[in-house]
Amino acid sequence: MKKVSFAEFGGPDVLHLIDAEEPHAGPGRIRIAVRAAGVNPVDWRVREGQMLKAHPLELPAGVGLDAAGVVDEVGEGVEGVEAGDHVFGEGSSTYAEFAVLSAWARMPEGLMFQEAAGYPSVVETALRIIREVGVLPGQTLLVSGASGGVGSAVLQIARDRGIAVIGTAGAANQDYLRSLGALATTYGDGWAERVRQLGRVDAALDLAGSGVIRELVGLTGDPRKVISIADLDAPALGVRFSGVAGSVPDALAEAARLISLGLLHIPVQRSYTLAEAAAAHTDSQAGHSRGRRVMVL
Structure with a gap:
């Protein structure tokens, strides 16, 4: 099978499309024929070697956590899913023609594979950090970097829970934030x-x-009311860095519920082939996205 892999830590150029042995579903796992894989910032952080404590790995290694596809192997002890089912979920080395998932849910009716692949890590992260920051219905949540995948999910989940949101993003994404129910303003001097x-x-x-942690602490008045998923230096300022996933199956079930009810939609900004993995990482690192980036097979 074809698979994106890297043999050394570094920039996007260390990614290569290789021929690899197919993985197989062990106990409690399923294998899918991948139709699409999500591109997440954690993917390039792992590729650069930033996440070794949270994501230890041996080189050479595959890339990717999120995927959507068709079940073709069901491991021992797995119930409620069978070959041919359409699912989305989290696993490992998902930039590949086949991938093993450790958590999954059935895709909601009408959802395309390309769309479904963009939800798993994004929704888990959004649910987790909303919970960890302790914001309540009737309160106001400030989201710095609100137009990407996680931000898009946070805005919609917060709206469903009665939490007001102020979002910051680039000038081109102001109307997008407003369409998701947020008050919007731009980055830059005086933000x-x-x-x-x-x-x-x-x-x-x-x-x-x-580099906005000090300002966020100043706006909330309490470092305990600020969470970062992107600034590894945040703890030096008393702010929690959230990088450990909670219950992924619960998050996938909630994602499926919200999507089915029409309460959550994250657009796909751009799709890439496996051979374009380096370009996908380059674009992801540049930021300023609106929604999600995905690999499509």
């Missing part, structure tokens, strides 16, 4: 004052890692 003019901030999320 914190622009946020203050929009209202009180009870909690804040840093999704972009653009």
Whole structure:
């Protein structure tokens, strides 16, 4: 099978499309014929060697956590799913023609593989950091870097829970944030004052890692009310860095519920082939996305 792999840590150029042996579903796992794989910032952080404590691995290694596809192997002890089912979920080395998933859910009716692949890690992360930051219905959440996949999910989940959101993003994404129910403002000089003019901030999320932790603490008045998923130096300022997943099966079930009810939709900004994995990582690292990037097979 074809698979994206890297044999050394480094930039996007270390990614190569290779011929590899097919993986197989062990106990409690399923294998899918991958139709699409999500491109997440954690993918290039792993490729650079930033995440070795959270994601230890031996080289050469595959790439990717999220995928959607057709079940073709069911491991021992797995119930409720069979060959031919369409599922989306999390596993390992998902930039490949076949991948083993450790958590999955049936794809909601009408959802395309390309769309489904963009949800698993994004929704798990969004649900986790909303919970960890402790924001409550009726309060206001500030989201720095709100237009990407996680931000898109956070805005819609918060709206469903009665939490007001202020989102920051580039000028081109202001209307997009407003379409998801957020008050919007731009990055750049004076952004914190622009946020203050929009209202009180009870909690804040840093999704972009653009050096805004001090301002977020100032806006909330409490470092314990700020969570970052992108700035590895956040703990030095008393802010929690959230990088360990919670219950992925529960998150996938909630994603499927919200999608089925029409309460969650994350657009696919761009799709790539496996041979374009390096370009996908380059674009992901550049940021300024609207929605998700995915690999399509």
